[in-house]
Amino acid sequence: MTQNGHANGHNHGDNAEYYSLRAAAIQALLIEKGVCTLNDIVTMADKIDSRSPKDGAKILARAWVDPEYKIRLLADAESAFLELGYDLPETSPKITVVENTDDIHNIAVCTLCSCYPRAIIGRPPVWYKGLAYRSKVVVDPRGVLKEFGTELDESVQVNVIDSSADYRYLILPARPAGTDAMTEEELANLITQESMIGVAQALSPQSVPVD
Amino acid sequence: MANNGAAKYKPGDLVRVKVGVPPTHFRTPEYIQGKEGRIETLWGAFPNPESLAYGGDGLPAQPLYQIEFSQSDLWRDYKGNSGDKLFIDIYEHWLEEI
Numbered sequence: 415m416t417q418n419g420h421a422n423g424h425n426h427g428d429n430a431e432y433y434s435l436r437a438a439a440i441q442a443l444l445i446e447k448g449v450c451t452l453n454d455i456v457t458m459a460d461k462i463d464s465r466s467p468k469d470g471a472k473i474l475a476r477a478w479v480d481p482e483y484k485i486r487l488l489a490d491a492e493s494a495f496l497e498l499g500y501d502l503p504e505t506s507p508k509i510t511v512v513e514n515t516d517d518i519h520n521i522a523v524c525t526l527c528s529c530y531p532r533a534i535i536g537r538p539p540v541w542y543k544g545l546a547y548r549s550k551v552v553v554d555p556r557g558v559l560k561e562f563g564t565e566l567d568e569s570v571q572v573n574v575i576d577s578s579a580d581y582r583y584l585i586l587p588a589r590p591a592g593t594d595a596m597t598e599e600e601l602a603n604l605i606t607q608e609s610m611i612g613v614a615q616a617l618s619p620q621s622v623p624v625d
Numbered sequence: 626m627a628n629n630g631a632a633k634y635k636p637g638d639l640v641r642v643k644v645g646v647p648p649t650h651f652r653t654p655e656y657i658q659g660k661e662g663r664i665e666t667l668w669g670a671f672p673n674p675e676s677l678a679y680g681g682d683g684l685p686a687q688p689l690y691q692i693e694f695s696q697s698d699l700w701r702d703y704k705g706n707s708g709d710k711l712f713i714d715i716y717e718h719w720l721e722e723i
Binding site: 553570579 | 654709711
């Protein structure tokens with residue numbers, strides 16, 4: 415059986431105990447063979463864990479309030495991240511930002527595994543790595559959007575972006591209506607992990623509890 | 626194929642994705658194989674993952690393209706608009722001219 419480019423048809427989403435044991439075995443071998451050190455692995459894991467959807471939301475909220483920054487972000491995301499103090503580790507795959515508008519809605523997936531802009535927004539949600547999402551969203555993106563409670567106008571063009579190689583995609587959600595008076599910090603609270611993957615839109619201002 | 630990273634295609638060119646299941650780690654999902662699309666972006670040249678996965682140097686680097694496909698060309702009973710697209714990144718050695 416072959417699927418998703420893996421000849422053994424494995425599925426990273428199931429059997430967590432087996433995979434954590436396997437990861438530990440691979441880690442021990444990498445260290446024993448001198449490919450990398452335990453410190454390298456811990457440093458990289460810490461780096462990924464130090465980033466969360468809040469970091470992505472902060473960057474994308476800046477793009478909502480500063481049109482010049484948005485242009486730079488869409489043209490060269492990594493330089494624009496640096497402007498706000500976010501550097502990518504040398505080993506990070508490239509990251510680019512794709513804008514959702516009222517007319518075009520983009521959704522990111524990695525059908526082969528779990529490629530994701532980790533260096534900016536941390537680890538992906540579990541469902542992102544699961545076979546159900548990865549296999550369905552390419553065939554029926556509108557059905558998946560509905561499952562996430564996302565209702566789009568029929569006329570909106572829906573694009574799926576499969577991050578199959580060296581680039582990772584961060585979605586800039588469309589800025590919701592009724593947010594003109596909000597501050598950059600308040601706007602960042604509207605930008606969720608799901609909206610940065612594209613399975614949802616940014617929250618509407620009415621749905622956010624006041625701190 | 627040994628092109629030192631010089632790109633054979635440019636945005637707008639029509640290409641077909643080759644069909645195959647090579648005995649290595651490859652990044653061309655089977656659902657896109659044999660399908661025809663249009664080059665959207667040239668991302669630059671990257672080490673070939675089919676070599677990297679087995680400890681190779683990944684050279685010659687392969688130009689990597691983002692390619693646009695019409696969803697209704699990919700799936701017979703696609704439930705969406707005729708304008709819906711799928712974008713995917715494919716290395717040059719997996720592409721052929723139409």
